[in-house]
Amino acid sequence: MMEPRISLVTLGVRSLRRSVRFYRDVLGWTTNYAEGDPIAFYQLNGMVLGLFGHEALAKDARVSPRRRGFRGVTLAHNVRSRRAVDEVFVQIRRGGGTIVKPPEVAEWGGYSGYFADPDGHLWEVAHNPGWKLDKRGAVVLP
């Protein structure tokens, strides 16, 4: 079964520099973002906040980037293996859920897919070999 966990909340942004300034300089949160990076991560309470281009985020989830259809937010649930990703999708398929992007090998070296909840909120289920999960399943950024 899919454990009750959000590993990553990713917000689609129009200007990564502008948003990094807001979260880093106004809120005061730490990021390892460096000029030119395509994405910015912030270590939060056992989970991660990501900032990523609106269009790029929509493309990753394989949905239309039009504001109307895509809310610019994805929620991610990370697991410990590729097999565990597949298992979640079996569970979703069995329950009649909507699979948006079946799991596949990702450019960033992991394995992930997306499903939608009844209102179209997007959940990514991912195995990222570069991100460790602690005993409770919380993400710890490298």
Add this chain to the structure above:
Amino acid sequence: MMEPRISLVTLGVRSLRRSVRFYRDVLGWTTNYAEGDPIAFYQLNGMVLGLFGHEALAKDARVSPRRRGFRGVTLAHNVRSRRAVDEVFVQIRRGGGTIVKPPEVAEWGGYSGYFADPDGHLWEVAHNPGWKLDKRGAVVLP
């Protein structure tokens, strides 16, 4: 300063019953939701997932419920006192952030306000006397 933390992710939904079924029966997550409740909470990894009517959620944040303007998602950052809520809003105002709803006493017995990030993603900052924060600031549902 606002600590790096998301306490609650709330998803706006069209039918609470339908969504509770999905998260409870398809994903298998535990909720204390009872028929007729206006909102459903799920205890996750030191944070909470909330399901709430799309219109009601927009109203709470004091934004238009039209799909186009409102993404149907809010992120909440809970703190330990009303004063701490006010302090965050001073920080946001000082940084030139957009205050959507200045903090006020809420019907549910707490104190909260909303600000928007540069792309309009909504953050609620709240003190909820009924929700305890552990040492690390993670929410533990009663």
